[in-house]
Amino acid sequence: MIKALSFLLLLVACVSTPSEAKLSILRPQPAVGFNVSHVQSTGTCSYTVDITTSCSSTRYTRDQISISFGDVYGNQIYAPRLDDPSAKTFESCSMDTFEIYGPCAYQICYVYLYRT
Numbered sequence: 584m585i586k587a588l589s590f591l592l593l594l595v596a597c598v599s600t601p602s603e604a605k606l607s608i609l610r611p612q613p614a615v616g617f618n619v620s621h622v623q624s625t626g627t628c629s630y631t632v633d634i635t636t637s638c639s640s641t642r643y644t645r646d647q648i649s650i651s652f653g654d655v656y657g658n659q660i661y662a663p664r665l666d667d668p669s670a671k672t673f674e675s676c677s678m679d680t681f682e683i684y685g686p687c688a689y690q691i692c693y694v695y696l697y698r699t
Contacts, residue, residue, distance in 0.1 A: 660685030
């Protein structure tokens, strides 16, 4: 009986929710503590990064593409320019592979892809 009453109260609460409630859309935001200037400059490890572009993307891009990633311990890897128009990187419906060198990190927990 108590379960039925709890369910009924929950149902009434859901039905009587104000119709003026707005749906909020969350957009990705950079981490508060992320700072490119803290990236270590000594390269000791190699990372392979595969980036696949959508088939609905524009044919090519003139934008500058950079990437940074790291672990929870503050080890950050940053590659300032991945784009190269002469090599046809980031064309639509393609996969580009990059070999990036930087400080050794533990399990990667974030990736930022920059487009300017």
